[in-house]
Amino acid sequence: MGLSDLYLVDPKLFPHERAGWRAASAGDVLENATVVDTFEEAIADCGLVVGTSARGRRIPWPLVNPRACAEQVYPELDKHPVALVFGREDRGLTNDELQRCNLHVNIPASEDYSSLNLGMAVQVITYELRMRHLQGSLSDNPMQEWDTKFAKVDDIERFFIHLEETLIDMNFLKPEAPKQLMTRLRRLFSRTRMDDLEVKMLRGILTSAQQWVGRGSKKEP
Numbered sequence: 001m002g003l004s005d006l007y008l009v010d011p012k013l014f015p016h017e018r019a020g021w022r023a024a025s026a027g028d029v030l031e032n033a034t035v036v037d038t039f040e041e042a043i044a045d046c047g048l049v050v051g052t053s054a055r056g057r058r059i060p061w062p063l064v065n066p067r068a069c070a071e072q073v074y075p076e077l078d079k080h081p082v083a084l085v086f087g088r089e090d091r092g093l094t095n096d097e098l099q100r101c102n103l104h105v106n107i108p109a110s111e112d113y114s115s116l117n118l119g120m121a122v123q124v125i126t127y128e129l130r131m132r133h134l135q136g137s138l139s140d141n142p143m144q145e146w147d148t149k150f151a152k153v154d155d156i157e158r159f160f161i162h163l164e165e166t167l168i169d170m171n172f173l174k175p176e177a178p179k180q181l182m183t184r185l186r187r188l189f190s191r192t193r194m195d196d197l198e199v200k201m202l203r204g205i206l207t208s209a210q211q212w213v214g215r216g217s218k219k220e221p
């Protein structure tokens with residue numbers, strides 16, 4: 001997620017080959033980790049310290065969700081170092097550690113069981129920071145890259161006329177009792193955005209069908 005400064009407070013085993021395997025291609029983050037003896041050392045030069053916790057604390061502390069955390073943290077990153085503090089896999093952060101944080105962040109997992117694995121909690125919180133970093137540069141449009149131009153209204157209208165004509169040729173559509181058939185087909189095709197090639201293919205299929213029933217014409221309808 002683009003973060004690089006890892007501080008490890010009094011690790012039980014470091015370096016350790018298991019950590020190396022788990023880091024996989026992010027081995028550089030682990031190799032460059034700063035090992036300190038105490039939590040105080042780790043956060044000494046930080047201007048904002050954010051603690052993570054799976055459960056509510058007895059004394060309420062300013063508390064945000066991961067998205068709001070990213071919103072608050074991101075603008076401060078170029079002002080001073082910001083610490084995101086994660087706890088021990090088995091028992092999290094102590095009350096004393098949490099009380100040294102300016103802000104707490106909680107991932108709102110199910111109330112029945114809200115404690116995530118450490119690695120997953122790190123992922124969720126750093127992902128939100130990443131998304132905040134990319135804000136404005138990511139498109140929300142799933143169709144932004146398409147290999148063919150979207151069909152124009154005129155071409156789609158010609159397709160509908162051709163479709164209707166073919167359905168009549170095939171005796172599927174009775175002009176004297178059309179019901180809602182064309183409206184429903186129009187709704188079906190309008191739900192998708194057909195591109196030029198798709199309209200061309202469908203027109204080709206219709207022409208074939210018309211030839212098949214023996215009365216088709218290849219002319220433009």
Ligand code: SAH
Pocket residue numbers: 052053054055085086087088089090091092093105106107108109114115116117118119121122
């Ligand atoms: N029993 C511990 C759970 C530790 S989970 C406790 O209740 O605190 C290990 C670490 O993962 C936590 O210290 C915290 O840093 C992070 N974590 C796990 N679940 C989380 C959640 N729902 N919200 C925020 N951080 C979480």
